[in-house]
Amino acid sequence: MNSLTKVIGDYIVTLFDDTENSEIVLSRKDLAQKFGCVPSQINYVLRSRFSPEQGFLIQSQRGGHGFIRIMQLRFSDCDEYAEHLEELVGSAISDQEARRLLARLQERAIITPRERLLVEVALRNQDENGRALFDLPPYKRDTLRAELLRKILVSLAMY
Amino acid sequence: MNSLTKVIGDYIVTLFDDTENSEIVLSRKDLAQKFGCVPSQINYVLRSRFSPEQGFLIQSQRGGHGFIRIMQLRFSDCDEYAEHLEELVGSAISDQEARRLLARLQERAIITPRERLLVEVALRNQDENGRALFDLPPYKRDTLRAELLRKILVSLAMY
DNA sequence: CCTCCTATTGACTTATTTTGACCTTGCCGT
DNA sequence: ACGGCAAGGTCAAAATAAGTCAATAGGAGG
Numbered sequence: 076m077n078s079l080t081k082v083i084g085d086y087i088v089t090l091f092d093d094t095e096n097s098e099i100v101l102s103r104k105d106l107a108q109k110f111g112c113v114p115s116q117i118n119y120v121l122r123s124r125f126s127p128e129q130g131f132l133i134q135s136q137r138g139g140h141g142f143i144r145i146m147q148l149r150f151s152d153c154d155e156y157a158e159h160l161e162e163l164v165g166s167a168i169s170d171q172e173a174r175r176l177l178a179r180l181q182e183r184a185i186i187t188p189r190e191r192l193l194v195e196v197a198l199r200n201q202d203e204n205g206r207a208l209f210d211l212p213p214y215k216r217d218t219l220r221a222e223l224l225r226k227i228l229v230s231l232a233m234y
Numbered sequence: 235m236n237s238l239t240k241v242i243g244d245y246i247v248t249l250f251d252d253t254e255n256s257e258i259v260l261s262r263k264d265l266a267q268k269f270g271c272v273p274s275q276i277n278y279v280l281r282s283r284f285s286p287e288q289g290f291l292i293q294s295q296r297g298g299h300g301f302i303r304i305m306q307l308r309f310s311d312c313d314e315y316a317e318h319l320e321e322l323v324g325s326a327i328s329d330q331e332a333r334r335l336l337a338r339l340q341e342r343a344i345i346t347p348r349e350r351l352l353v354e355v356a357l358r359n360q361d362e363n364g365r366a367l368f369d370l371p372p373y374k375r376d377t378l379r380a381e382l383l384r385k386i387l388v389s390l391a392m393y
Numbered sequence: 394c395c396t397c398c399t400a401t402t403g404a405c406t407t408a409t410t411t412t413g414a415c416c417t418t419g420c421c422g423t
Numbered sequence: 424a425c426g427g428c429a430a431g432g433t434c435a436a437a438a439t440a441a442g443t444c445a446a447t448a449g450g451a452g453g
Contacts, residue, residue, distance in 0.1 A: 078449095080400060103441060113402055118442065123399080127354040132347070134337050138409025140237035141440040148351055189393055193349060196389045197356040200382050204360075209368055223359050230355045231348065239410060262431060272412055277432065282409080297419030300430035330408095330442095 083110055083117070084124040091147055098146045103135075121145070128230050150231060160228040167217040173198060173224055186231065194227055242269055242276070243283040246304065256306045262294075280304070287322060288338065316391040323384045326376035332357060332383055345390065353386055 083106070090099045107114040125131040125145055132146040163176065174195065181191045201223055205211040211219070242265070249258045266273040284290040284304055294302040309315040322335060333354065340350045360382055364370040370378070 078400060104439090114441075115403075115443080116401065119400070127351055127358060130351070132351055132354065134333070135441065136409070137407070137439085137441040139411065139439050140235060140240075141409075143441080146347065148347055150348075187348075189346075189390060190349060190352060192389055192393060193352055193386055194356075196385050197352075197382065200385055201360065201363075204378065219363065223356065226359055227352055227355050230351055237410060263429090273431075274413080274433080275411065278410070294431065295419080296417065296429090296431040298429065299420070300418085302431080 079110060079112055079116065080120050080123065083112075083120045086110075087120070087125070087145065097149065098144060100142050100144045102141070103143055117143070128226055130230055160232055161225055164221050164225045164228065166221055167214065168221040168224060169217055170198070170202065170220065173220055176224075180228075190231075194224070197227070198223060238269060238271055238275065239279050239282065242271075242279045245269075246279070246284070250304075250306060256308060257303060259301050259303045261300070262302055276302075312392055316388045319387045319391055320384050323380050323387065325380055326373065327380040327383060328376055329357075329361065329379070332379055335383075339387075349390070353383070356386070357382065 087099070087101075090101070091097070103114050103117045106117050110116075121133060121143070125133060130148050130150075132148065133143065134146075135141070135143040164173075168176075177186070177191050177194060180186045181188060186194070198220060201219060202216055205216045205219060246258070246260075249260070250256075262273050262276045265276050269275075280292055280302070284292060286307075289307045291305045291307060292302065293305070294300070307318075309318060323332075327335075336345070336350050336353055339345045340347055345353070357379060360378060361375055364375045364378060
């Protein structure tokens, strides 16, 4: 029971293998034609299989000479540590713990100082919004923090 | 298959590379002739690829010895550059605009692909929360997105 | 069976490029 | 000064292609 979505997704993955490149460009219309589906199915494939959280970046352009470009970011140098990041963060994490974790990751060169800064800014921003705008209780902020941190770290750890 | 607009845009960029100058002068008619298009296509290229937003200023003169001068903006220090970024993002920014901006920044090697991925994940996360958890209207999400993006980019610019 | 999640579809929307008709400006010769 | 010609500018239509959204269908697990 291979769904069309899976077939198309697999096909796109083979394109990456072929090119030895971390980037491919395709035409939504042509792809849809190739697989005999409506064009919007391609969007579904991309949404469900090639999201940033899964280590892909997508750029596209409408209109004449439109295209869809998919970039795959592979980080082969992620060590064991990075692989169980998800457990490490857990379902809730305090501000302090989060920062300690980031510091450790930077020490081990799993993330760069800039990346650490970037993540800290994002976390702080979310925290401020949670507090000032939505008046969230501390535990809720801890779970949202964990969610964001997990998404970010896992996206970096995509093999 | 590149669009003519992209080809011409790329050509203009090489002119900057060649001269090592931050300013080039060209003739609309000649350029159009060189690429076999109508002159107004050049205006389109300039409007869409060499706007102030993208770091360029354009002067031109009609009549007798008409010309088009394209100047590339330079920033003397981080603060100035950070300010420019803040203006670019503004007080509200759509998802599309944000991603396009990030793509441009990556193209110019101002941020790395990894950093771009991190930012996109953070933006998507905030958007998701805004929509699903807090049921924010689109405009509010645009302002929150701008806020986060500004904070991130400015912090990176300072680094 | 029922329910939830994943897929499929298509009508409607938005964005980009290309083209051409018509407008404005300014040097130059008379 | 004036009028013509040689730039460049504007605008909108046509062509092209992608995105969104919501209704519907299918399938796996309880």
